[in-house]
Amino acid sequence: MNAPATSPSVKGWCPGAHRPMLSGDGLVVRVRPFRAELSADQARGLCDLAERFGNGTLDLTSRANLQIRGVAEADHPALLAELEALGLIDQDPAVEGHRNILLDPNWATGDLTDRLYDALLSALPSLPDMPEKMGFALDTCRGGYLRDGSADFRFEISDDGGLILRADGCDAGRPVTEAAAIDALKDMAEWFVSTGGRDAGRMARHLKTVSLPAEWQTTPPRSAATDVSPGAAPNGTVLGAAFGKIDTTALRDLLNDTGAEQMRLMLGRMFWLRGGRAPAPSQHFVFEGGDPILKAHACPGAPFCPQATVETRSLATWLAAQTDHVLHVSGCSKGCALPRACAVTLVGRDGAFDLVKNGAPWDIPSQTGLAPDTISLKDL
Template sequence: MSGATHPIVKGWCPGAHRPMMSGDGLVVRVRPFRAELTSAQTLALCDLSQRYGNGVIDLTSRANLQLRGVAEADHPALLTALDALGLIDADPAIEGHRNILVPARRDAGGLTGRLYDQVLAALPRLPDLPEKMGFAIDTGPDACLGYGSADFRFELDTTGALLLRADGAQTARPVTEATAKAALLDLARWFAETGGGPAGRMARHLTTTSLPQAWTQTEPRTQSAPCVPGSVPEGSILGAPFGKLAADDLQTLLEKSGASHMRLMLNRLFLLVDGTPGDTPFVTEPGNPLMSAHACPGAPFCPQATVPTMDIARDLASRVSGTLHVSGCAKGCALPRAADTTLTGRDGRFDLVRNGAPWDTPCARGLSPKDLNETL
């Protein structure tokens, strides 16, 4: 569904060095290197969440972590602690651009890790890019990062050869591991030199600007079915409904599971490397309707939201078919794309969008929570 204008959103995301003020305090985003934390780092982060935040860690749509409810006076101490844990960059500018998706299922020391190192090395040499732009290294055993937000995508073709694809393009440029960094810099410079900055993202830029032929040579392999909770050779995949990781629950899980590491995944999933979850409040089996429901913090935790979201999404999750998105406002932070059923907060009530995003034209407006129970 279309017809409405996409809302104006901030051109940057909260980071560790540059947190964002929300209704419950500062939001401090932590981008773990390689989307991985040791068990010791995870336990320490849980402690920091309880000491400086509200005791709940957010697992974001880009597979990062957020501490919420941090007082401004506590931010310097929290930053020092995160640095001591090796979870942040010393340079705030690099920190702001280190938006790198990697598959949780990967070989230690394999191609994915080597490409990650190349992307890290390229960050200081990139032209001035919009801060929301990011990278995906979709070179694991299955192609699994296609739905993740990224602008520069390292992928494989059907023969296993390496490609670099501009997000929004169907085809890509063949590269090798030896030429990968140079190719990434070339594509970033092309984006900047052709005026991509105002568009903000690669896919939007490509709606008005054509790529050079060299970047449209080869198709990537087909994306696999999305990962779901359950056992995998590397350990156990678990789900966090609405991306909420209660620090005390996560501490208990890490202490009892025997996991060596925690790897962050898209779709509010995480992998316990070499871990067995046992009894836990996190989702351990596929098919749980809460994993198809999306909701931002909502009011009163976000100043732009005019409605509460979490309880309504939890109540409706098992009653609607397909994906459900309850958004506190038209930005759609929890799911910035279409869902089967989208509820958008506006002036204390909800607009209903079928098969669309929060900024699309609704089919019903001004619904109360009681109206939702009768309509859905």
């Protein structure tokens, strides 16, 4: 018999630095580094803070941010002051809450992506009030790099190399010049709000019931770029973090041993160490592009999140080696680790798992009540 997964308490916002979320092990404080880049000193400082105020790990999120977990409520003000001293947060909580900006990690100082980032940062306070989960993508280097990233307003490159603004959920976008880009974004944001988009919460969901103006959907984006995977990269090395979990001691050692100058955060729970020497292999990071663990997604699960009744990551690690498919083991139907459909999703409910094939964690499962120690992909 099919049964829907337990309804999670879904929040309409993402945890941020100023407005953290309470989890089973304390506050989750999310840090959104500017331009998704940390200097080596900022990264080392963040490691220190995760050890002093959190549980000694950093979580690299699906939107290429970093989280400190396990923070006591009483320590939150002191942690905020330290993050501000490191130059990692906005002073204005309202701006911080809306600063969900993905950008192609290939950006260079002064290029189109860099300039658009500055323009967008300046414009954020003047955009209409939208749900804090909504975000922006600056996929404007070679194009097609951020296609799988969660964003509602997408600046992209068309086949002829022009700049377009595309609403997420729509196949094509609106050609814009760089000078007119932010005004076009404001127009689209105002359209979203005035047509009732706040009730839908996200652009793609809103477009299921309301049509965009025809002139905003004329030009498709360039097709997706080749996948990036761990290994040697220009001016450095791309590394992966299984489930996004980064041990702070291991990261500090990595920075010190390589002499890396910066760390750019990437989609796919990867980061790009830039400058310095090539790192020596270590069990703490993923060095090979074919490692199946990078196709597995799992939230912290029990006992770290109060919504979870199951452990997630040990099962995901075991199952990842058995499949070439994308796999998601979710502590509940909220699906924090991968909030979209994939080939195999196991959703925790009342101490067991429900199976969703080719669907999202909140979809109707094809099997229910699977005991964790009996699950094998041979049976799926």
